[in-house]
Amino acid sequence: xxxxxxxxxxxxxxxxxxxxxxxxxxxxxxxxxxxxxxxxxxxxxxxxxxxxxxxxxxxxxxxxxxxxxxxxxxxxxxxxxxxxxxxxxxxxxxxxxxxxxxxxxxxxxxxxxxxxxxxxxxxxxxxxxxxxxxxxxxxxxxxxxxxxxxxxxxxxxxxxxxxxxxxxxxxxxxxxxxxxxxxxxxxxxxxxxxxxxxxxxxxxxxxxxxxxxxxxxxxxxxxxxxxxxxxxxxxxxxxxxxxxxxxxxxxxxxxxxxxxxxxxxxxxxxxxxxxxxxxxxxxxxxxxxxxxxxxxxxxxxxxxxxxxxxxxx
Amino acid sequence: xxxxxxxxxxxxxxxxxxxxxxxxxxxxxxxxxxxxxxxxxxxxxxxxxxxxxxxxxxxxxxxxxxxxxxxxxxxxxxxxxxxxxxxxxxxxxxxxxxxxxxxxxxxxxxxxxxxxxxxxxxxxxxxxxxxxxxxxxxxxxxxxxxxxxxxxxxxxxxxxxxxxxxxxxxxxxxxxxxxxxxxxxxxxxxxxxxxxxxxxxxxxxxxxxxxxxxxxxxxxxxxxxxxxxxxxxxxxxxxxxxxxxxxxxxxxxxxxxxxxxxxxxxxxxxxxxxxxxxxxxxxxxxxxxxxxxxxxxxxxxxxxxxxxxxxxxxxxxxxxxxxxxxxxxxxxxxxxxxxxxxxxxxxxxxxxxxxxxxxxxxxxxxxxxxxxxxxxxxxxxxx
Numbered sequence: 001x002x003x004x005x006x007x008x009x010x011x012x013x014x015x016x017x018x019x020x021x022x023x024x025x026x027x028x029x030x031x032x033x034x035x036x037x038x039x040x041x042x043x044x045x046x047x048x049x050x051x052x053x054x055x056x057x058x059x060x061x062x063x064x065x066x067x068x069x070x071x072x073x074x075x076x077x078x079x080x081x082x083x084x085x086x087x088x089x090x091x092x093x094x095x096x097x098x099x100x101x102x103x104x105x106x107x108x109x110x111x112x113x114x115x116x117x118x119x120x121x122x123x124x125x126x127x128x129x130x131x132x133x134x135x136x137x138x139x140x141x142x143x144x145x146x147x148x149x150x151x152x153x154x155x156x157x158x159x160x161x162x163x164x165x166x167x168x169x170x171x172x173x174x175x176x177x178x179x180x181x182x183x184x185x186x187x188x189x190x191x192x193x194x195x196x197x198x199x200x201x202x203x204x205x206x207x208x209x210x211x212x213x214x215x216x217x218x219x220x221x222x223x224x225x226x227x228x229x230x231x232x233x234x235x236x237x238x239x240x241x242x243x244x245x246x247x248x249x250x251x252x253x254x255x256x257x258x259x260x261x262x263x264x265x266x267x268x269x270x271x272x273x274x275x276x277x278x279x280x281x282x283x284x285x286x287x288x289x290x291x292x293x294x295x296x297x298x299x300x301x302x303x304x305x306x307x308x309x310x311x312x313x
Numbered sequence: 314x315x316x317x318x319x320x321x322x323x324x325x326x327x328x329x330x331x332x333x334x335x336x337x338x339x340x341x342x343x344x345x346x347x348x349x350x351x352x353x354x355x356x357x358x359x360x361x362x363x364x365x366x367x368x369x370x371x372x373x374x375x376x377x378x379x380x381x382x383x384x385x386x387x388x389x390x391x392x393x394x395x396x397x398x399x400x401x402x403x404x405x406x407x408x409x410x411x412x413x414x415x416x417x418x419x420x421x422x423x424x425x426x427x428x429x430x431x432x433x434x435x436x437x438x439x440x441x442x443x444x445x446x447x448x449x450x451x452x453x454x455x456x457x458x459x460x461x462x463x464x465x466x467x468x469x470x471x472x473x474x475x476x477x478x479x480x481x482x483x484x485x486x487x488x489x490x491x492x493x494x495x496x497x498x499x500x501x502x503x504x505x506x507x508x509x510x511x512x513x514x515x516x517x518x519x520x521x522x523x524x525x526x527x528x529x530x531x532x533x534x535x536x537x538x539x540x541x542x543x544x545x546x547x548x549x550x551x552x553x554x555x556x557x558x559x560x561x562x563x564x565x566x567x568x569x570x571x572x573x574x575x576x577x578x579x580x581x582x583x584x585x586x587x588x589x590x591x592x593x594x595x596x597x598x599x600x601x602x603x604x605x606x607x608x609x610x611x612x613x614x615x616x617x618x619x620x621x622x623x624x625x626x627x628x629x630x631x632x633x634x635x636x637x638x639x640x641x642x643x644x645x646x647x648x649x650x651x652x653x654x655x656x657x658x659x660x661x662x663x664x665x666x667x668x669x670x671x672x673x674x675x676x677x678x679x680x681x682x683x684x685x686x687x688x689x690x691x692x693x694x695x696x
Binding site: 073078080082088091093100104 | 322529530531533
């Protein structure tokens with residue numbers, strides 16, 4: 001088998017009392033889009049920062065494209081592209097100057113990367129804005145420019161930290177289109193995201209909670225493993241509805257998603273109609289209750305709730 | 314890596330920093346307006362007081378009268394008599410070597426003149442390269458002589474019966490000032506001011522450069538690249554060293570045009586030493602920038618860390634001699650202490666680097682130590 005694109009073993013990092021990453025191990029294969037999913041504070045950003053050598057781990061080993069991150073940090077960083085949450089661009093440099101800056105930092109001749117740059121500019125729709133200062137760009141454009149900078153040296157592994165945070169839907173689509181094209185070039189992508197919809201786009205996922213991997217697999221595997229039946233109840237008074245449903249036999253978990261509650265049920269649990277009946281008896285107005293296909297978000301919410309319970313226990 | 318990677322990455326950092334400074338109005342204001350403003354603002358006098366000024370005496374008269382005058386000088390709490398010498402040249406040598414602040418000469422015939430009721434002449438030789446001290450010293454000398462005059466007048470009046478008010482002053486003080494003949498405060502102030510302004514400015518310039526990148530988020534992209542910490546430090550220093558030396562030239566120009574004060578000694582030596590000296594301040598700014606959480610904090614720290622010690626502890630305002638020994642030792646660690654001596658020497662005494670080997674070496678050592686400190690604190694801040 002080929003060498004893993006990213007290999008992390010027994011990684012630990014603590015900040016004072018807080019354990020940010022707790023005995024984390026994973027491998028991403030070449031050409032994979034690997035998702036790190038979890039809520040804020042789950043350890044996603046810390047893991048990425050450890051991978052690109054911005055932080056020193058307390059224990060564990062990491063390798064990027066076969067290069068040991070701790071023993072040969074300069075070599076390893078040369079093979080990485082990193083798109084931090086904060087964009088990472090110089091606000092008072094133009095897009096073109098930022099690209100040149102990153103090409104220089106990674107020791108690429110502009111003549112060599114010109115083709116790559118033009119290709120990426122075209123793909124992001126930024127070709128006509130190259131003279132604009134990064135500070136004057138919208139969130140979406142900024143993020144696309146930052147992506148160009150992270151890709152300009154043709155990294156073997158690209159690390160994306162919540163790439164679509166604060167990005168408009170159109171730019172979001174552009175970004176993902178570029179990211180989707182990367183595996184075909186042999187680039188492995190590790191993307192950290194708190195967003196289930198985005199996580200669904202990954203080939204494999206590691207669900208992080210409290211710095212540890214709660215589960216790992218494809219989106220389908222995670223859904224199958226952690227959900228069985230699901231009823232969506234649209235209800236205005238969510239706290240009262242929760243109170244009424246929580247104690248019912250067969251109700252595994254309740255999470256809220258927008259205007260509705262998503263009630264996870266065991267296979268022999270109550271039906272959608274029975275749930276609606278319970279709420280009506282308590283005089284809680286509902287917009288409807290329907291059995292729906294479980295999605296990744298439900299699996300994640302359940303996993304998180306369980307991790308929180310385990311953490312408390 | 315195929316290319317001379319470290320150099321290339323350093324230059325990338327330097328270029329980005331340079332572009333930032335050229336485009337950012339606040340940076341431009343600090344670079345151009347601030348030094349001019351400060352130089353003009355502080356180009357005027359501050360108040361000074363001294364004690365225990367060292368001096369030498371040349372008594373060519375050797376009479377009862379001259380001995381009496383020298384005694385009253387030596388017993389003043391303002392003066393300390395270092396030695397009695399035989400020739401005026403010796404006094405000049407001692408002033409040049411910095412061993413005394415002034416020389417007091419009583420020419421032959423002084424006693425005779427005074428006894429005969431004629432005005433006797435005395436001469437004071439002052440070190441004008443430190444005009445503040447010289448001015449104060451002269452004032453004290455005149456005060457002591459005046460007291461002695463009152464005694465003499467009273468004596469004469471008693472002897473001759475002439476009312477004291479009608480008796481002409483019996484002693485005439487003649488001064489001769491070496492190095493800064495007009496004894497102008499501004500002549501003395503300008504080189505010192507340039508040193509102080511540049512100290513603060515240099516630290517202020519670099520104090521923002523790392524913390525700013527952290528604030529806007531561009532730092533992560535930089536730190537995640539293959540660049541080494543020391544390359545970042547040197548890359549950041551390069552443009553600011555150029556800017557700082559340009560600012561020294563700007564200050565020299567303003568001092569020349571506005572105050573008519575210019576370096577009479579070796580100008581290449583002055584620029585060379587300024588460069589060496591400024592590295593120290595730039596490094597202080599970088600160290601602060603590595604540890605500060607916000608740009609405001611960094612600016613404030615840079616100001617405090619450079620302006621206060623430079624103003625108070627280097628001999629710029631208060632002569633080092635009048636300070637407790639502990640502070641005098643501490644002053645040796647402050648780069649401005651050494652630079653002040655050199656820049657005043659080059660400006661006022663017209664020297665080159667020759668007489669200042671000790672100061673040059675001290676500056677080089679302090680600058681190097683501060684760069685290492687900056688690199689250390691930067692590396693630590695990456696953790």
